[in-house]
Amino acid sequence: MGQGRGNSAIIAIMLLFCMLVFHFQIAHAYTTHIVGDAAGWTFNVNNWPNGKRFVGGDNFVFKYDPKVHNLVKVDEEGYKTCTRTGNIAVFTSGNDTILLVSGTHYFICLTSDHCQQRGMKMAINVL
Numbered sequence: 001m002g003q004g005r006g007n008s009a010i011i012a013i014m015l016l017f018c019m020l021v022f023h024f025q026i027a028h029a030y031t032t033h034i035v036g037d038a039a040g041w042t043f044n045v046n047n048w049p050n051g052k053r054f055v056g057g058d059n060f061v062f063k064y065d066p067k068v069h070n071l072v073k074v075d076e077e078g079y080k081t082c083t084r085t086g087n088i089a090v091f092t093s094g095n096d097t098i099l100l101v102s103g104t105h106y107f108i109c110l111t112s113d114h115c116q117q118r119g120m121k122m123a124i125n126v127l
Contacts, residue, residue, distance in 0.1 A: 030057040032097075035122070040064050041071060041109070044119040054126045056102040066094035069109045069120070073098070079106035079123060082115035100126045 033054070036045045040063035062071050072078075075086025091098075098105075109120040 030055070030059065032059045032061060035060050035062045041069060042120065043114065046119040046121055049122060049124055054100055054124060056100060056126055058100045058126070060098045060100060060124070062091065062096045062098070062107075064094050064109075066092050069094075069111050069114065071096055072108050072110050074106050074108055076104070076106060079108060079121060082108055082110070082121065084110065100124070102126050 031054075033052070035041050036048050039045070042064060064071070071091040072084065073088040073091075074084065075088065077083075078085040103126055105124045105126065107122045107124070108115045114120040
């Protein structure tokens, strides 16, 4: 009979371990963010990140009309001046997904006056 109790304890410990691993994976699941929510990547989107938390491994999906807008990943200077300074990447599909890594990321639209006059720029801090 002693052997039965030992097997039960091992099974219980293994089940507990499996539950902890599963819980850990759920707690650290990455998130896909639709930039600008329902409005998408558009005018006055610069405040959209306020109050949100982003971590490395999250995805950003930029949805926009490619006939009207574009998406340019730039450095801090390019963000401040709304120019291609430090141009890292240009996206034009209208449905662009970007995997985030830790650090600060800068995005702008270079169509007409969209960045400077219409608030179509965003700085994202990723943990």
